[in-house]
Amino acid sequence: MFDIQNYGTFITAVVLFQLFPGAGTIAILNATARKGLSGGMKAVLGTLSGDFTYMLAAVLGLSAILGAHASILTVAQWIGVAYLCWMGWKLLRSSPTAQAIHPASVQQGWTFFTQAFAVSLTNPKVIMFFMAFFPLFLCDESTPVTLVALMVHVTALSFLIQTGLVLVGNAVANRLSRSRYAALVASRFAGAALIGIGVKLAMNNR
Secondary structure: OOOEOOHHHHHHHHHHHHHOOOHHHHHHHHHHHHHHHHHHHHHHHHHHHHHHHHHHHHHHOHHHHHHHOHHHHHHHHHHHHHHHHHHHHHHHHOOHHHHHHOHHHOOOOOHHHHHHHHHHHOOOHHHHHHHHHHHHHEOOOOOHHHHHHHHHHHHHHHHHHHHHHHHHHHHHHHHHOOOHHHHHHHHHHHHHHHHHHHHHHHHHHO
8 A cells, every 4th residue: 555565564563663652652641631631632743743853854864964974863862861851850840739729820832742842853763763664664666655655654643542642641630630649649750751761861872
């Protein structure tokens, strides 16, 4: 279909990739817990925009530039590590009580979109993933249309899976909203997870 080789395997791989938790998942769940469906969906749009940017860059050959200038990738990776740790630290120091008292003053507008977009973009290894992933499903008859089809498939499947994550996360958040202790634990867990991911990336970049 669309000259995509091993179409079924491609779909399965995309689904598994989306189900594997990462910094984007945490950003979506955090936004959902803080601002409900609205915040969660804005975070989804942010992660999708970041992933799409990297897919487009991979297709256009930006990886060749990164390969020729390794320092660009290194700098971007360390910026990503710093940003994830900073976001985690903010969550560790956040006050669920203050959020409950002033819910309208927290994370207004498209802040969650911006945060999720930044989280997605601060993982430059994503572009390398797409550069290695897409060729696996191309054949001799593939055309630029096939690359567009791959991007559309990844974006559509990601949207469906991440929307499901928001719905589940919102249902769980509503059940736990009455518990100040549960909100505190959730906030601290998200913060620690982001810092943990940042530390892991830092160790991999050494």
